[in-house]
Amino acid sequence: MSSLFGIGYSGLSAAQSGMSTASNNIANVNTPGYTRQSLRLEQSAQSGGQGGVGVGAVQRNYQQYLSGQLNDARSTASALDSHLGQLSQINNLLGDGDAGLAPLMQQFFAGLQTLAGSPDDAAARESLLGDANSMAAQFQTFAGYLDDMGRSVATQMEGAVGQVNNYAEQIDRLNEQITLARGRTGAEPNTLLDKRDQLVSELGQLINIDVAIQDGNTYNITAAGQPLVDATGAHSLALVRSAGDPTRRVIAYEAPGGARRELDASQISGGSLGGLVAFRDGSLESATLSLDQLAHDLADKINDVHGQGTDLAGNPGTALFETARPISLDNARNTGTATLQVAFSDDGMADIAASNYRVAYENGQYSVTRVSDGQRTRFGSDSFSIGGVDIAVEGTPNEGDSFLIKPLAGAAAALNVSITDPAQIAAAQGGGSGDNRNAQALADLQNAKTVEGNRSFNSQYAQLVSDIGNRTRTLQVNGEAQQTLTGELENAQQSISGVNLDEERVNLLYYQQMYQANAKVIETAASLFDTLLGIRA
Amino acid sequence: MRLSTNTIYAMGSQAILRQQSEVADIGQQLASGRRIVTPADDPRAAAQALNVSQAAQVNAQFADSREIARRSLSAEDNELDSVIDALTAAKPLFVQAGNGTLSDADRDSIATQLEGIHAQLLGNANAQNGNGGSFFSGYRTDASAFLFDETTGVATYNGDAGRRELRVDSSRTMPINDTGRDVFASVTAGARYVARAGADNAGSAVFAGIGVRDSAATDYGDSFEITFADNAGELSYSVRNTTTATDVVSGAVFEPGQTLTIGASMSLRIDGMPADGDAFTLGKGRPEDSNILNTIAGLAAQLRQPDDGPAAGAALANTLNSAQRQLDNSLDNVLSVRSSLGARLNELDVLDRAGSNRDVNYKSSLANLQDVDPVKAISDYSLAQVALQFSQKTFADIQQMSLFSLV
Numbered sequence: 006m007s008s009l010f011g012i013g014y015s016g017l018s019a020a021q022s023g024m025s026t027a028s029n030n031i032a033n034v035n036t037p038g039y040t041r042q043s044l045r046l047e048q049s050a051q052s053g054g055q056g057g058v059g060v061g062a063v064q065r066n067y068q069q070y071l072s073g074q075l076n077d078a079r080s081t082a083s084a085l086d087s088h089l090g091q092l093s094q095i096n097n098l099l100g101d102g103d104a105g106l107a108p109l110m111q112q113f114f115a116g117l118q119t120l121a122g123s124p125d126d127a128a129a130r131e132s133l134l135g136d137a138n139s140m141a142a143q144f145q146t147f148a149g150y151l152d153d154m155g156r157s158v159a160t161q162m163e164g165a166v167g168q169v170n171n172y173a174e175q176i177d178r179l180n181e182q183i184t185l186a187r188g189r190t191g192a193e194p195n196t197l198l199d200k201r202d203q204l205v206s207e208l209g210q211l212i213n214i215d216v217a218i219q220d221g222n223t224y225n226i227t228a229a230g231q232p233l234v235d236a237t238g239a240h241s242l243a244l245v246r247s248a249g250d251p252t253r254r255v256i257a258y259e260a261p262g263g264a265r266r267e268l269d270a271s272q273i274s275g276g277s278l279g280g281l282v283a284f285r286d287g288s289l290e291s292a293t294l295s296l297d298q299l300a301h302d303l304a305d306k307i308n309d310v311h312g313q314g315t316d317l318a319g320n321p322g323t324a325l326f327e328t329a330r331p332i333s334l335d336n337a338r339n340t341g342t343a344t345l346q347v348a349f350s351d352d353g354m355a356d357i358a359a360s361n362y363r364v365a366y367e368n369g370q371y372s373v374t375r376v377s378d379g380q381r382t383r384f385g386s387d388s389f390s391i392g393g394v395d396i397a398v399e400g401t402p403n404e405g406d407s408f409l410i411k412p413l414a415g416a417a418a419a420l421n422v423s424i425t426d427p428a429q430i431a432a433a434q435g436g437g438s439g440d441n442r443n444a445q446a447l448a449d450l451q452n453a454k455t456v457e458g459n460r461s462f463n464s465q466y467a468q469l470v471s472d473i474g475n476r477t478r479t480l481q482v483n484g485e486a487q488q489t490l491t492g493e494l495e496n497a498q499q500s501i502s503g504v505n506l507d508e509e510r511v512n513l514l515y516y517q518q519m520y521q522a523n524a525k526v527i528e529t530a531a532s533l534f535d536t537l538l539g540i541r542a
Numbered sequence: 543m544r545l546s547t548n549t550i551y552a553m554g555s556q557a558i559l560r561q562q563s564e565v566a567d568i569g570q571q572l573a574s575g576r577r578i579v580t581p582a583d584d585p586r587a588a589a590q591a592l593n594v595s596q597a598a599q600v601n602a603q604f605a606d607s608r609e610i611a612r613r614s615l616s617a618e619d620n621e622l623d624s625v626i627d628a629l630t631a632a633k634p635l636f637v638q639a640g641n642g643t644l645s646d647a648d649r650d651s652i653a654t655q656l657e658g659i660h661a662q663l664l665g666n667a668n669a670q671n672g673n674g675g676s677f678f679s680g681y682r683t684d685a686s687a688f689l690f691d692e693t694t695g696v697a698t699y700n701g702d703a704g705r706r707e708l709r710v711d712s713s714r715t716m717p718i719n720d721t722g723r724d725v726f727a728s729v730t731a732g733a734r735y736v737a738r739a740g741a742d743n744a745g746s747a748v749f750a751g752i753g754v755r756d757s758a759a760t761d762y763g764d765s766f767e768i769t770f771a772d773n774a775g776e777l778s779y780s781v782r783n784t785t786t787a788t789d790v791v792s793g794a795v796f797e798p799g800q801t802l803t804i805g806a807s808m809s810l811r812i813d814g815m816p817a818d819g820d821a822f823t824l825g826k827g828r829p830e831d832s833n834i835l836n837t838i839a840g841l842a843a844q845l846r847q848p849d850d851g852p853a854a855g856a857a858l859a860n861t862l863n864s865a866q867r868q869l870d871n872s873l874d875n876v877l878s879v880r881s882s883l884g885a886r887l888n889e890l891d892v893l894d895r896a897g898s899n900r901d902v903n904y905k906s907s908l909a910n911l912q913d914v915d916p917v918k919a920i921s922d923y924s925l926a927q928v929a930l931q932f933s934q935k936t937f938a939d940i941q942q943m944s945l946f947s948l949v
């Protein structure tokens with residue numbers, strides 16, 4: 006009889022556990038990272054007889070492999086998404102016809118053509134200066150916009166790096182708590198496990214990670230080839246000034262002992278950090294260089310032709326535009342005394358590419374790498390020319406010293422009109438105020454193949470637009486494909502771990518009935534017991 | 543497959559979001575009329591559109607240049623009309639001045655009329671455009687084209703040979719001005735020879751016939767100088783080709799009324815009696831001979847001289863002979879400049895038509911590249927709308943289905 010009570014009670018309490026498990030599932034139907042739990046019942050062992058039902062365990066319906074795949078897919082999607090998010094801003098800017106450079110360049114050349122028609126018309130001169138200033142201002146605005154984006158990306162990277170460190174610490178803490186909880190109770194700490202898996206997923210959306218499970222207990226996490234969480238604890242990333250290019254902030258790894266090692270950008274391929282790095286080092290850099298190339302070539306070619314003419318006073322034309330000069334940056338880790346003097350070659354304009362150059366001193370030679378395509382050239386002497394830039398080494402380099410040459414840095418931002426007096430516009434080639442030959446020569450530059458000797462200014466701009474358009478389009482398409490893949494993996498993962506309310510409703514009904522049935526068992530036992538008591542009385 | 547409730551909702555909402563963005567996207571295209579809103583919509587077409595719109599803008603720029611050219615050429619045309627009128631008005635006066643029965647007073651009156659014409663021509667020659675720039679001074683638009691010296695009565699060209707070449711089409715540059723030298727001090731290649739008596743001639747010699755013996759001869763077009771010398775009572779003449787600086791005839795005997803052979807190409811009859819040292823020149827187009835301003839001023843000055851003897855008579859006759867030839871040559875020259883001007887104006891019209899055709903082509907290319915095809919877009923829009931409505935309906939149906947509401 007007492008066993009009947011016991012059996013009934015065990016069923017009652019198992020049904021309660023079942024209802025509680027179902028309720029918990031229902032309650033967490035929308036909780037991110039929640040893994041569906043199910044009750045495992047087992048028969049209670051009792052010597053020689055029936056012992057009722059026991060609650061074996063509340064299990065997580067979790068599949069490590071699927072979750073890992075999903076995390077990778079999300080990491081890639083997140084990278085594409087953050088890259089696209091940034092790039093779309095430039096794409097939209099270019100789509101806005103009023104903000105584009107093309108109309109203002111056309112306006113400037115139309116001004117030159119008008120001047121060619123009436124070189125002695127003061128109004129034509131004045132309005133040409135106005136056109137030149139508007140065009141220069143638009144270059145500056147555009148460059149400023151790209152520059153702002155670069156700064157904003159650095160800020161976002163800083164935020165993301167902070168989050169990565171935060172997640173790494175939390176995961177490290179959870180590793181400890183999970184080990185402790187398992188040791189203490191022997192039961193699975195489901196909530197902690199869910200929490201850790203959720204953090205891993207969120208960390209993966211910041212940076213590409215590898216997860217290794219040690220002893221079935223502890224998550225060891227590697228990011229960009231460096232241990233982020235391991236047996237010794239959490240390690241952090243930092244945003245630091247690049248030794249090779251102090252104008253750029255890069256992600257570094259803080260090795261034990263505090264030394265910071267710059268990570269190679271190519272290692273950071275996933276997550277929003279990977280997307281930001283890809284945007285800044287790829288799309289943004291390319292757009293900036295292309296714009297700078299356009300500004301530089303425009304200023305240089307116009308100045309060149311302008312200098313061949315004479316102004317109203319009969320003096321040779323001075324520079325119409327001013328723009329930036331090439332710069333050389335020393336690597337902060339250089340040990341030698343060398344610095345590089347850089348200047349544009351007089352006749353090298355057709356060679357100036359939209360690229361920076363890395364110069365390294367190796368085995369008594371200078372190895373020069375064009376960053377855009379990795380093409381390498383070696384020079385044995387201390388003065389050499391590459392890509393339209395003359396380079397002279399001053400001082401003595403040590404083996405392994407390196408330098409970064411930026412021929413076009415800031416050209417668009419620095420584009421300015423140098424003359425203020427309309428009379429200084431050199432429309433003539435030595436004749437009087439009615440001589441229009443140089444004005445016509447300047448106007449003819451509009452269609453000349455000036456940039457790298459093979460495209461007009463407008464084609465260069467069109468190339469920039471189409472490059473940004475193509476990159477954006479590619480990201481849109483890849484992003485959509487990645488979203489589809491992620492969606493499918495999400496569905497697969499959810500098919501294991503997700504809560505289905507109908508299913509839980511069924512479970513609830515099922516355990517409700519089980520509860521009622523077991524209550525009936527107890528009632529039966531009680532009534533039997535009453536009967537027995539009644540006999541005695 | 544087992545579906546989680548989240549998946550069911552996510553699938554529903556994703557479908558709706560996708561359809562909504564499709565509807566919004568096509569809606570934006572329809573509202574803006576543009577198929578390409580940002581470069582990413584069609585990068586190749588976006589770049590092409592930039593190139594086409596630059597081509598269209600450059601085309602429009604050339605149309606503006608043609609307008610500038612047309613204004614400049616038309617204004618010059620007006621001046622030339624006025625110059626032609628003046629020269630035409632001068633012609634009968636030249637003829638009248640040759641009438642041997644005129645009194646000094648009659649000649650004064652003709653001189654006065656010629657001086658009026660001279661003043662008008664000088665005005666034309668120094669005309670200014672709207673910017674105050676001189677029309678006919680070449681590149682030196684800030685200077686007067688001709689400087690007139692009141693004391694000598696000589697007008698000197700003060701400009702240069704600059705002709706403003708303006709690009710009026712992608713492969714055509716056109717001069718949009720002619721210089722004062724072109725208009726007032728030049729002769730055409732086909733101009734006829736002009737003979738002139740030396741300013742200091744003292745005899746009564748008058749040149750009469752300028753004959754072309756052989757226009758195919760190599761020295762045709764060269765300038766010649768005929769000088770007379772008295773060798774002990776016997777008058778001889780010499781002919782020098784001043785273009786090649788060679789003597790053609792030296793010290794030949796002269797008879798009054800003789801037709802002199804001048805090189806291989808020309809002949810000149812001299813009536814009357816030259817004095818020792820008298821000279822005549824014969825040439826086609828030396829600027830100093832071709833300046834119509836100076837021709838008219840010189841004739842007027844000559845008409846003011848009293849007719850007091852054979853030398854004066856000869857001087858007047860010679861001046862008139864030269865002046866009539868020069869007037870004809872100058873008129874031919876101005877007419878030829880004006881016809882070149884007319885040809886340029888015509889060409890501008892032709893280029894305008896070609897330009898407008900190109901403009902139409904550019905506009906249609908741009909439309910093809912950028913603009914929405916309304917039929918396709920509206921049909922796509924309807925389709926996307928229907929798809930969205932289906933997604934919404936499906937989602938509403940599914941989310942109503944719950945065991946919680948049934949059991």
